[in-house]
Amino acid sequence: MNAEIIAVGSELLLGQIVNTNARFISSQLSELGINVFYHTVVGDNPKRLEEVIEHAEKRADLIIFSGGLGPTKDDLTKETIAKHLGVPLEQNDDAMEYIMTFFEKRNRKMTENNRKQALVLKGCEVLRNENGMAPGMLFENDTHTYILLPGPPKEMQPMFQFEAKPKLAKRVSDGGLIVSHVLRFYGIGEAELEDRVQHLLDAQTNPTIAPLAGDGEVTLRITAKADTEEEAWGLITPTRQEILDLVGEYLYGVNDDSLSSKLADMLIENKITISAAESLTAGLFQSELAANPGISEVLYGGMVTYNEDVKVNQLGVSRELIDKYSVVSAECAAEMAVRIKEKFGTDLGVGLTGAAGPAEHGGRAVGTVWIGIAYGQDEPLTYQLNLQGMRNTNRIRAVKTAIHHIIQLLSSKGYRKI
Amino acid sequence: MNAEIIAVGSELLLGQIVNTNARFISSQLSELGINVFYHTVVGDNPKRLEEVIEHAEKRADLIIFSGGLGPTKDDLTKETIAKHLGVPLEQNDDAMEYIMTFFEKRNRKMTENNRKQALVLKGCEVLRNENGMAPGMLFENDTHTYILLPGPPKEMQPMFQFEAKPKLAKRVSDGGLIVSHVLRFYGIGEAELEDRVQHLLDAQTNPTIAPLAGDGEVTLRITAKADTEEEAWGLITPTRQEILDLVGEYLYGVNDDSLSSKLADMLIENKITISAAESLTAGLFQSELAANPGISEVLYGGMVTYNEDVKVNQLGVSRELIDKYSVVSAECAAEMAVRIKEKFGTDLGVGLTGAAGPAEHGGRAVGTVWIGIAYGQDEPLTYQLNLQGMRNTNRIRAVKTAIHHIIQLLSSKGYRKI
The missing domain is CATH 3.30.70.2860 (Alpha-Beta Plaits)
Structure with a gap:
């Protein structure tokens, strides 16, 4: 089975948005072993869209459309496909009910053009939209399979994954x-x-x-x-x-784990509390961790000690230590981890210091980063990085590496990673 | 002048990367008033690429390619175009010299396949590559203009902007x-x-x-x-x-300002120091600000007060205030701003508190956010948001809105925005 992905929308051709839908659908199809040979983007123009469909039919068995299922007069994907295939559109009652409920719940009047969203190709399998109003469709004839998906990624992605993909998987695996x-x-x-x-x-x-x-x-x-x-x-x-x-x-x-979600899971599951003192990353470590729901149970907070006086006066790192070893050193990272852990009364303390760039910092070259991790009564661990990237790439890499080392530490203590 | 953008690369069809090049080139062409009617993505396959070129020639005057100019045998864009147009490839001496210098500087031996990168279409205008080895090309015949660009965005973007765009601008503006x-x-x-x-x-x-x-x-x-x-x-x-x-x-x-870069510029230019106490945003405000080089002069740091005890014991917000008004309130946001400003000795203090979701917080509905801004001896300002997004969208929106209000405050004090 060979596929072509057609994204419909003038905003793509104007460069206002990027076609992430094609990437998502491609990677999903690749998991199913379906080859994708072409992506096409075309504007909200029925003549050009129909030409693109005709061309795609010559070179693909499976044609997947995203975009153009909405209520406005610019949304014409299903109308164009219906005309091209000679198949009428008919109202889907489930979709109509969903749309009416949507407006009722919000106490808003439904305008007539919203009815258009409940129309589907006669004889198609309807793909439910859990995150918006326009349903998707899977339509087959003797030669081709057509899948119509909405444009907004938050509607398209779950619809593809949970509605379209299982149907495709059945077709390509011969019942397996x-x-x-x-x-x-x-x-x-x-x-x-x-x-x-x-x-x-x-x-x-x-x-x-x-x-x-x-x-x-x-x-x-x-x-x-x-x-x-x-x-x-x-x-x-x-x-x-x-x-x-x-x-x-x-x-x-x-699977869908990220470094940050994995660490959050391990901390929450095992009720291990954490705090951080961040210099070059300036709050990015804590912010990444806070992206995970439920984290407030274990993330107490921390400090951003961007300024040297703040490290000394607020966090309590001694001026002598900084003078002796530099603010960018194993000693300073370890001390930051220990101080924040004690100050905030957590099980884990993390210290991040370094020269993000563009200028050197604390006498250390751009890209030098020290990570300190203090856990319980253990001696603090320290890790050095020598990064080659730009300022913000370096900051992100420092956060990821710190998370990685904490996961490995907890794993070594017997807490399960997977 | 109507354009089609063709990206060449199997990694795009596998969904490993997203076609940001098409977005970039489209938005650049849109500035020039050149219509883009189609984007196409095709793999590293000469037969399919040539078919795509033939099809593009029927519907566009300007065809822009990205990808496939590198040294490996998968890189076949210019070879396919040369064959299709019946134009020979010849060595470009400047490019060859640049490639040899590249290897010499790194003390690495140049392998033979790198010579391929210095080949260009005979009669083309060469587009210099300041960030990589493969030069780009602009080739014209009686019917069409062809532009060949490298795939990596860091090479393609400056090449398009500084080499290709001025040449196109001249063509569409008749010398203007x-x-x-x-x-x-x-x-x-x-x-x-x-x-x-x-x-x-x-x-x-x-x-x-x-x-x-x-x-x-x-x-x-x-x-x-x-x-x-x-x-x-x-x-x-x-x-x-x-x-x-x-x-x-x-x-x-x-132009290229962002909210964060604009605030950083205003703070650095006017030597206005800043600190922040962040609850729902957990360091994101400070981290966004720290993305701007030079910020260490004015960003002293701050606290992430995720936990209520931390707000009280570390930051010094009174338990009575929290009990009376809730942690998600104008009073708490203002107090956080004032406390962090005093504690860190800065000109500006910012407090961010709210219920990011998925659960309510401090008795307030998901999406309720309070921003406090303390400046000099002024009464602190507070702003409420009622956001409708997901957890992380809400956190980002809270940060952007805080930055916006600080910019407006500084502007009202006579500091120039632009």
């Missing part, structure tokens, strides 16, 4: 199914990780193993095709174990 | 030039802003005025075509003044 499992690594380069698991990559058939790197992280996606979920996991599990035996020390999580 | 000026607004909705300047939007010819909204901000781009820069500014200036007379109170900056 596809199960994917993602292992997430930090602290190891893509080349080195691939090198260590090369013999597994070379031998892969079912399950397949796909590496992907980005933003300092590396993932391995294990994908199995089988008749039942149990059988798929029977294929995945031994491969997963082989990988973990080789590079498990760098694993931080699986 | 195009000047754009962007006005940036916050705190006013797109609909209301458009409504207030509607008569200007209706009457526009030269200069044109293009509104754009996103992430709570609205911009107006004023674009003039003229023979000289002076003449262009003569057209822009009175329109700009008319707009500022109508909605100037919501202006925060121009």
